[in-house]
Amino acid sequence: MIDKKPKSATGRLTLLYIISLAAIGCLSALGQFLIQRSLTHQELNLKFVSIAQRQQMLSQQLGREAIALQMTMEPGRRQQQIRDIQNILKEWQVSRQDLQQLEKSPHLSADCRLLVTQILQQTSPGILQSAARTLITTSTNPRLAPTQKLSVPEVTQISATAKSFMQEMDSIISTYNQNAQTEVKNLRQLEIWLFVMTVFTLVCEGIWVFQPAVKKIHQTVNALGRSLAETQEIASKLAIAQEKSDHLLLNILPESIAERLKEKPTAIADGFGEVTVLFADIVGFTQLSTQMPPQKLVAMLNQIFSMFDHLAEKHGLEKIKTIGDAYMVVGGLPTPRADHAIAIVEMALDMQAAMAQFNQETQLNCNIRIGINSGPVVAGVIGIKKFIYDLWGDTVNIASRMESHGIPGSIQVSQSTSEQVQDKYILESRGVMQIKGKGEMETYLVKARKERSLK
Incomplete structure (x- = not known):
């Protein structure tokens, strides 16, 4: 059996110091990672809110344009409204594609992903798009008199669906806001936890590393002080002995001869x-x-x-x-x-x-x-x-x-x-x-x- 030599005090202090520095480094890296991930989530969440609000705005615009198209009897005005509805439908489709890409993002939080899926399901049947296309087809029918007022059920359907969709979107955005507040709260708790762990690590470092190190330094300084005092005492004794030796030598030899012998004893x-x-x-x-x-x-x-x-x-x-x-x-x-x-x-x-x-x-x-x-x-x-x-x-x-x-x-x-x-x-x-x-x-x-x- 091989005997393991106990580590010296300096070696233990060095090991503890490295461990404490590594712990602080890990906590800092973990905090940066979590904060960056939270910022990424927040960025995606803001994008989600922007798309959702855009969907709301488009549904609202579609309802207003449908009602305006029904009430308009001027041909030129009607054609402009039909083009506006077509543009709204295009923007609606682009917004839906943005939601589909957002749903596939690996950085999207689970709660936000669930809300995106709900919005896609809400717009999946395409009721508003189908009703709007039917309305456009009816409005462009050549047999429709230019001054004839439209009376189609799609207008009512668009208004009712748009209203219902807006209510659903309000509910989804409200849920998102609650989730966002919860995530911010969790992030604050995480920051507090990281701060407490960092302080705890520093306190442990002070107790287990710096305090023994300071004690060791004090012991070293005291030892050096004692060594210095002993050295000075020895030097003083040597000086006294040297003085006595010189005095004794001068009692035997002339000073000039004694100096010559010190330099070259021949x-x-x-x-x-x-x-x-x-x-x-x-x-x-x-x-x-x-x-x-x-x-x-x-x-x-x-x-x-x-x-x-x-x-x-x-x-x-x-x-x-x-x-x-x-x-x-x-x-x-x-x-x-x-x-x-x-x-x-x-x-x-x-x-x-x-x-x-x-x-x-x-x-x-x-x-x-x-x-x-x-x-x-x-x-x-x-x-x-x-x-x-x-x-x-x-x-x-x-x-x-x-x-x-x-x-x-x-x-x-x-x-x-x-x-x-x-x-x-x-x-x-x-x-x-x-x-x-x-x-x-x-x-x-x-x-x-x-x-x-x-x-």
Whole structure:
């Protein structure tokens, strides 16, 4: 046994809609058919009435002409009346033929057909025609004196028959009028019935088709509304997540580098001819870590580096990374700037001031060692995971050596950096020093800002 799948709601509504439209179409077609048939009947009935009234008129004219012929003694006048009677007889015959054709019409109503048959039966014996022909024959008899008055029984017969025929015709026309009124009444009832059926069909269509359709539309609209709300909520969450992701990415990479990676996630390496690199290291951090719980140690380190982050943002510098207790920041990239060395030294001085305030607030005795160097570097992002913006080059190595060979609480700069900042800061030469991996190098300590630089 094959299981029939239930039709969907849409399919049922479509079927009901087609059925209702078909019903309305059938009712309209039926109404048009019945109305056209009624109009055809009315047209034939009017033709019947016209012929019947014509028969009445001809019978009446025949009676008058017969009496006039009997009374006329003038030969010329009598001949004219005889011709008139002959014309009436011809018209009578034509009228009878019209009735015979009307009787054969397939569109004639049954009641009207019965009346036509009655009229044909009334005129079938031909009494009026026979009497009229006899009257004409008598009137044209050569032996009749021109001034002799006719005295024939046919005149009386014609008058009596014409009168009787007219009465019969009146009765037939009256019956027809009654039948016509009945047919009009039936047609009105039919129109009312068709109107009621059409309204009933429309009401059923509204109940069984449009109401469920509207309900289905409302459900669809509500579902779409819910889907839209859910989509908007998801889009909002995605936007928030995207914003967080972008913010996190910007915390790792410079904005210009992040945009480049979004467009084309490939390795990035840019060369910069002149930048200044700063390394800072917390002195004695390893020993301090043995004297402090890990959570407190991390919180302290986070507080110090957060201060440094604010200072880097304040001076428009780019933080590169933190390695353990070391902090690395650079000036002059990814957007080049002419005062990169001065900006770095300014941050270094602010870092010392920030550490002094930190020690005062926490009652600790932390100190930092800062090393600075200027020169060319290569900066970029490499690899496919855990992206980090980093620097490469001898300039970076020398800056690291400036920090590692520096004095706690001091800022040591290389020869290249001192040449760029000596006009604004008081520098103290440490002489030529042996730098691991670099040999002998002359270095300087930044002591303070010059007075004119403060103005």
